Amino acid sequence: MEHNDLIERLAARAALSRAAEDAALRETTALQGQKPWAIVICCSDSRVIPERIFGAALGELFVIRVAGNVLDRHQLGSVEYAAAHLHCPLVVVLGHTGCGAVGAALAGESGGFIGYITDEIRLAIGEERDPLRACEKNAAHAVTRLREEFAGHPEAGVARIAGAVYDILTGELRFLKD
Numbered sequence: 001m002e003h004n005d006l007i008e009r010l011a012a013r014a015a016l017s018r019a020a021e022d023a024a025l026r027e028t029t030a031l032q033g034q035k036p037w038a039i040v041i042c043c044s045d046s047r048v049i050p051e052r053i054f055g056a057a058l059g060e061l062f063v064i065r066v067a068g069n070v071l072d073r074h075q076l077g078s079v080e081y082a083a084a085h086l087h088c089p090l091v092v093v094l095g096h097t098g099c100g101a102v103g104a105a106l107a108g109e110s111g112g113f114i115g116y117i118t119d120e121i122r123l124a125i126g127e128e129r130d131p132l133r134a135c136e137k138n139a140a141h142a143v144t145r146l147r148e149e150f151a152g153h154p155e156a157g158v159a160r161i162a163g164a165v166y167d168i169l170t171g172e173l174r175f176l177k178d
């Protein structure tokens, strides 16, 4: 498929999606502001769509997506913004089964821009070799870092931080034990 065709396909999808969206809700959230009640940090994987997983409408979730749901300063800044300015109290780090970024880290991939991600995941998973356990540890690592970072910034208003793993085969969501 030509690249121009892909752009046309995107434009057509956007028009269809706009027509199907709740126009009144769109106007309310646009004019009166957003009041999301959960911040979700999740992978960029095309099979992991937080709004679908949580059945969320416009304005409900503040979503931060990055391959491997890793955490660095940009993500911390995004969390702080949503908590402090939008008064969003809950953060969920959402890992998932079959994560390519975790797989790349397990396979020892490094270098390039991907190395920024796999290095961070390797730090999170240590010697773990099991892919599912590695996904859990990767999410748990981000939860621990968030708790440490925001323990020093109570004024941000981050009240609760949880980890979860989504199964891309069954669609089940499981929260990690603290």
Ligand SMILES: [Zn+2]
Binding pocket: 043, 044, 045, 067, 068, 069, 096, 098, 099, 100, 101, 102
């Ligand atoms: Zn992933």
